[in-house]
Amino acid sequence: MNFILNMAWREMRASWHRLLLFFLCIAIGVGSMVGLRSLIQSIKAAIKSEARLLIAADVDVQTESMAVLERYFNSPLVVDHTEKLEFGTLVRSAADPNAVPRLVWLTAVQQQYPLYGEVRLVDGQHYDHSMLKYRGVLVRPKLLIQHNLKVGDEIKIGRLNFTIRGVIQKEPGQMMHFRPAPRVLVDYNDALAAGLTDFGSRVQRTMLFKTLEGQEETLARQLRRELRTDRSLRVNSFRNREGPLSEQLAQVENYLSLLGLVILALGGIGISSVTRVFIQQKMKTIAILKCLGGENRHVLGAYLAQVLALGLTGGLLGLALARIVTIGLPKYLADRISFDIEYGVTWQAALQGLGAGILVALLFSLPPLLEIRRVKPILVLRKDTAASGRRVDWLRLVAGLLILMGLFALAAWQAGSFKIGGIFLGGLVATSCMLSLAGAALIRLLRRVGHLPSFVLRQGVNSLYRPGNQTSVILFAVGLAVFFVVTIYLVQINMLSEFNYNSILVTHDLGMIDIQKDQQAEVEAVLTRLAGEAPTMIPMLRLRMVRRGRPGQEWWVSYRPNLEEYEKVTAGRFWEPTPSPDPEISIEDHISRDFQLGVGDTMTFDVLGRQITARITSIRHANRYVWNPVNSIIFRPGALEDAPQRIAAHIKGPVPAGPRAQIMREIADRFPNVIVYDFVETFEAARGVVRSISIVVTFVGGFVFLCGVLILVGSIAMTKFHRLYEAAILKTLGATRRLIILITLIEYGVLGLLAGVIGSAAAIALSWAINKYALELAWQPLPSVNLIGVAATLLLVTAVGVLSSLDVMMKKPLDILRTE
Amino acid sequence: MRRGFYYYISIMIRLTNVSKTVMSGSEKLTILHAVDMFIPRGQFVAVVGPSGSGKSTMLSLVAGLDAPTTGDIFLDGEYINRLSEDELARLRGAKVGFIFQSFHLIPSLTAYENILVPMEIMKLQQARARAQKLLDEIGLHERGHHYPSQLSGGEQQRVAIARAFSNDPAILLADEPTGNLDSKNGMHVFELLVKLNRERGTTLLLVTHEHALAEQADRIISLNEGRIVEDLQKEN
Incomplete structure (x- = not known):
């Protein structure tokens, strides 16, 4: 043990700079994970400790029977x-x-x-x-x-x-x-x-x-009991308000942690690359140690101890990063959260992050570390005997399985669910396989291109297949980073364009609710005068649904003779405009889905104590961006006209701000009970929310990209020895520094191009899926974003490649050839 | 049973019908041809021969760094052919010291730490004091905290010698220890090697090109094209 610890310490002392990338990868992963989790945990802790502030009381009650409550004013509770x-x-x-x-x-x-x-x-x-x-x-x-x-x-x-x-x-x-x-x-x-x-x-x-202290639940229970006949009753003690909120926040916390885990897993790939380079560079030291009597367990132990120490150091650096996150992000959230929160890295998040960081460091460095067993001590005498033959290495297979199991355990732990852990791992593995396969296919294609005309091009492209090349690792890691970032942008732009007032057909952009029946004519006249066209007036009735003879949920419903231009019938047939004494209804597709109702089924409603059973004659799908507060359930005229009702109205308002403001002013002044919605503003507010979300997502995407760059740098370092030697030979044969730079540019340019193409193409697929299935929004291709993604990746990979290879270009050939 | 049969108390190294064949491209290349040899405890043996004669291969087989294609190898009475990698490492740690032509010090460790490593692996008592003493013996008392890159070739090889003796091995294997040094430094290193060897009664197997050095040995084995062509034993 002494030897293992001493050796680990001495090696790290000498090689810490080579392992810088290692702990940066861990630090970024742990930092994002702990930072995001701590933020939510701080909010949760504040809510728990100041739970009464959630409702500014011990109990709050909303009821139609306010008179009953007066009896409680003098209650001893x-x-x-x-x-x-x-x-x-x-x-x-x-x-x-x-x-x-x-x-x-x-x-x-x-x-x-x-x-x-x-x-x-x-x-x-x-x-x-x-x-x-x-x-x-x-x-x-x-x-x-x-x-x-x-x-x-x-x-x-x-x-x-x-x-x-x-x-x-x-x-x-x-x-x-x-x-x-x-x-x-x-x-x-x-x-x-x-x-x-x-x-x-x-x-x-x-x-x-x-x-009285601790009596809030007793009072809440009493109120619920006494007011049980009131269907619109809401009684909350601060405790039952805090519970669901904490649960929702726990879910957010788990999902954000999974995002952190994606970054950490990506960091794991970086760790794997860096460890592989490190072990390659340490082959001779390992062989010497074996010559001096070091058994595999000694040598493996010494390097494993280094990985542990680096994982821990990286994790601690990650905690420092998380602290910066918890200082920076709250400033952005301050306007949105109006209670005092002491933001900081929580112990729980810190320990979880450190644990996950060390586990990822160990798991991902295991496969390259196992190479140590294959290093023969005779390497000190003969260079060509680096490792034993290519038999199936069961231990490596076990290590691969361990990584998968470890990632699954981590994901399930972070998400708080085995199912989500499984889905996460499945998604990650599927994405990895897809990106790797795409990379391999592209390289095969490139190999088949045949004889390239120029030496520089040929040499640059051939470099992608040099011994020990890291082409597939770079393509995978950078491709994955591009995939994440481009997907984020594609989804974001698609979402923003959904909320872009100018890009969609808005037939009505001013809406009014709570117009009284006796105000209808006046409001209609005002709107017609100021907007230049008659508004659509929509009757609104609050009806209680009756299910299996029992009163159920309340719904706002309406009645009208015709189908609107913003909707279409998906099943059945819309009625003729004439009134009918037999109640008929048309429901929207989401009601059909939620209540499993189809054409021919019936729904019963309570209208002032009278039950009306209506037959569903059609199902409609409406454009969701046309504002209509009562579109879900529509009656055929003839059944509800005499029931008490309010009116909603909508209109295509004038575009210039002046006349538009005049409508709002006049309605506000003359009908204070009427609420006016300006959808241009609502859309802007929605865009603001999307932008706010995108800031957080972009922040996570930035971490992913940083990890991708680190992996790139690590992977370039892996082939440095080969490239140094190649460059030395080329220089000896007369190649100028300019030629070597050109070859390097081509090599990394092609690599960047391929990674950009793979990542961007995969991003198209994912953004389409997210828009269609998760957000249920229309999706449109955005080739400019993809092109920018490819171009940016090409530039970045080329720049990092050339900068990381500066010494390859600058070193004198003799120095290299001598050491070889 | 085999061990009992071949076990001689005075024999430190024994090779019986040992050959080594490797693949060179698609062809087989035999580097050692059925070598038979034994070296008694405490003997200083020089192995000479031209490049490619199989000297280093023989040394690597004796050290258990490589496995023979045919034949049996015994080290201090222990049959090593069937030992696992780890068992061989343990055997080397306990009984074998190494000196290489290109020193092979661990670059990330100081001179003092390089000497300490084999003792730490074998968990020897008072390793630190012993490493310090060895540094004194090789005349590098002041340079223990220097890294290999900060030492001259001669100094590096002296550290390598101290490292080889640190575990008090029964067998010392030296592969052209002066090959990378100028003649003055080479002679200095060689004298140190011989002195420590004589003091400790180690069995020394020295591979060298230099006849002047070989002349100092108790016995000279000449190899050519993988065969022992001469085995000269000096009269005491």
Whole structure:
């Protein structure tokens, strides 16, 4: 043991710079894995420790029977209570009559709000409910930017003007706010006075309770029991809100860790290459040790100890990288997560990352390390006896199996599921096989091209088959990196173009909901006057589905005589426009799928206590980008006209900002209960979300690419001895330095080209599959992205190849030939 | 049973009908032809012969670095033909010291550490003190912390000699130990080798081109085209 440890230490002391790539590969893998996992774990820990802030109370209740709740105000369980209202509404600058109204998410609160936590304002201002009194409003920074306003300015909400008294930095009850509309906070009574809660408004009323310590579940149970007949009842204690959120975050954490594992596995390939080079360079030392009495276990042990030490060092460096990630990414997330989180590398993630790093280092270095057994001590006397014959090496096969099993175990561990671990490994193996096969096929093809006309071309291409060449390793590793990065970009651009307002046919881009029946004619007239065309008015009815005689889910439904231009019938036949006394319905394909209903089946609904059974006569597929809030279930006219209903409207709004703003302004001013959606803005917000996601994905892709470059550098180093010798001979035979550079350029140029083509081609297939099956989005080929991918790979591989071979070009031939 | 039959207490190396054939392209090439030889304990034997006569091959077979095509080899009474790689390594560690023409020091270790390695492998007691003593004996007391690349050829070979003696081996195999040195350094190294050999009573098998060195041996075996053509034993 002493010898093994001493030898490992001495070897590392002398060769650490050769193994730099080794621990960089580990460091990047571990860094990305630990960094991503720590981020989520920090968020989870914050949620757990500050769980009450999730709802800013111990229990929150939404019910139609608010009167029942009043009985609980004096319950011995309840310490305090408060009510809040939340809804979407339009806001505009009060000073500028031409300002564009924009959608906000309004929260109206009472004196006691929040029961837990604090509303934090920017510039260190202290929140007090008095700030909201007399029509004060607190807003998010985004609103100030959107409307070009500042603190002290007035905004118009509903019928009233409100003064901006401060800017909210963080508020409890809003842990993650990814809503496109900015939030505003007003006083409860002011909201009522502004006419925002008039009949027809889609207001969400929530009663918040503070209970005696540990009594939150008791109160929640009592409320659920007492209000069990209320079908729209929602009772949450902070504990049952935290549970599902933590579970969702655990899933995100596991998926992100799998991404980290992809990087680590790629790093493993780099490790394998570097170890192979290292062992090749150490052949003579190994032979000497064997001459001096070193048994295989001694020598193997010494190098295995080095791998362990390097895995550990690389892992520690990875932890440092992860720390940088946890410092950098939260700055980006700060605007989106409004609670205090102490970001840092968590012990759990650090230990997992270190363990995974060491395991990957050991597994992937095992096959090259096993070569040590085949090194004969006679190598010190005769150069040509490097290793014994090519018998089947069972130990190597076992090592291969161990790698697969180890990766499976790691993937299952990281994903927290054997199934996902298996799918991950299967995907990785399939991708690896496909890339390797494509590489081999391309090389075979190149070999068959025949006699190349120029010496430089011939020599450059021939270099790809030189003894000990790393062509397939480079093609695989760089190809895999290109594959990942190009796929990310193809998916991202496809997603962005889905949310590009100009690139898709939007027949209606202004939508309105919550129009009352008595407002219908007026709204229609306003819209027709300002937009120059009549809007489509869509009746909205809330009906409860009845299944097997029992009341079930509530649905928004509508009725109309004809098929719209943005939809097509996929089964059955759409009805004639005439009303029919026999109820008929047409359902969208997703309802058909989810409820396993087909043409000829029936659905029963409860309409004011009367049950209507309707026959499905057609199934439709609608363009999802045409806004229609009630398209899933459509009745044939004749059955629902007399039932209570609201109206939605949509219209193709004018393109110029002025007239468009005028429509929104007039609707907001005259009908405060009506909510207007501007889809141009919604699309922009969606593009923003896609961009945010792409930043994280690009960050991961960047790590993958860095690993690919490291593997490339390592693989080039592997053939350095051959190339040095070849260059020396060529120079002796009269080749100039320029000629050698040209040959090197051709060699790596071809390699880069092949890797780029393989990676890009595979990326087309994967991006198509992701778009079609995972995102269910339309896919379009983007040859320019692929071409840029190929060109960038060609340039990068050539640059790295030439830079890594500088000494090959510069060294004097005599020095090399002498040592040979 | 075979061991009992061939076991002589005074014989350190025994080769019986040993031949070595290798493939050269598609043709068989015999490097050693049915060599019979025994070397008693403590004898200093020089093996001479032109290039390609099979000297180094014979040395590698004796050390168990290579396996013979035919014949039997015994080292200190132990039949080595059937030993595994690891058993041979153990045997070398315990009984054989090596000196090579191109020194073959481990470049990543200092002179002192190079001497230490065989003792560490064999887990010898007081290895460090012994390595220091050997450094003193070869006159490199001050240069123990230097790496091979920082030493001259002569100094490297002296370190190699100290390394070869570090385990107190019963057999010392030297393959042209002065071949890469100038005559002055070569003579210095050779004298050191002979001195340490005499002091420790080691059996020394020295392969050399130089007749002047061979003359110092107790016995000179001449090889030509893989056959022993002369075996001269000096009178004491």
